Amino acid sequence: MRIYNRLIIYLALAFSVVNSVLAFAGQRDVQVYFILDLMAYLIITLLYVYLNPRARGALTAVNAVFFTGFGVIVVLKIINIIKP
């Protein structure tokens, strides 16, 4: 199996497991789903260090976009906490 197919399959499996576990646990906050999915995504993509440099570069850009989303969620949460 090609290394790229394996990466997509592992990501799909990780997302399925995370979403199923949280759904069965009764989680109602979509931000928690996103943050845990993002963590699984970052861990799996970081493990694929031997990817082609072109794919690696594009994945780094995608990681940065998702991480920005994570940053926005954290900032919104902080604003909610410190808001009088």
Add this chain to the structure above:
Amino acid sequence: MSNPYRILGLVLCLAGAVLTPLFYFLVGSQPLTAVSISSIMLGFTSLAISNARPYISPEACQMLLATGTENIAALLEELGLRNRAVYLPSSMQNGFMRAIIPFVEGDIPFDSQHKLPRRLIVRYGKNSDSVAIAVTTPGNVCVKMLDTIPGPTASDIESALTYILTGMLDIADSISMKETGSNIEVEVRGVKMHEDNAWYYQCIGSPVASIAAAITSEALGKPVQIKEENSSKADKRERIVLEVKD
């Protein structure tokens, strides 16, 4: 547009973008919203991976490889050469990398002071019979794909080999390396490339062995010869023994 990763990426991104607001605002289901967000993430990953596909088709690459292989095989057959190639580091050849196939079998000492000229027939030692033909092999081309030349330790060479064989070329699943005296034993699992031109591969070694020998030679800065090569098509394994020459 024939790139399957790009098609998959676009389909997943579009489906995710349409379903996310639908599930969140109309259905009001957080788990389903999360699934559609995951679909967008998977879609972007697939789009990123689509960059790794070569611009030219594998068939065109195979045609170019077969042309080069058959030309060198014809030359070797015409000269009646069956000796195993010695992979030389770029430091012994004025910066470029090639392997030499000696005309005479046996251990002939290399003249480390003498840099090999960029010619087909070269003299590599002080003896009168130390003449060989110098050819560019798949391994020599692969060394240029490395960002930095690996260090001389077995783990550094193993990492460089994994990067080339698994990440760049995707022709093997995993590589392990063991150093025993002047020999280096390389075990490659999940090999997807098998040789068919017996004469050529007897001299140069299989593509995987050639890559292993060229990277090891460049990392150690010493000539390297493929001493032994056993492959099992059933197990998809290849065991290569490299001999480091002084």
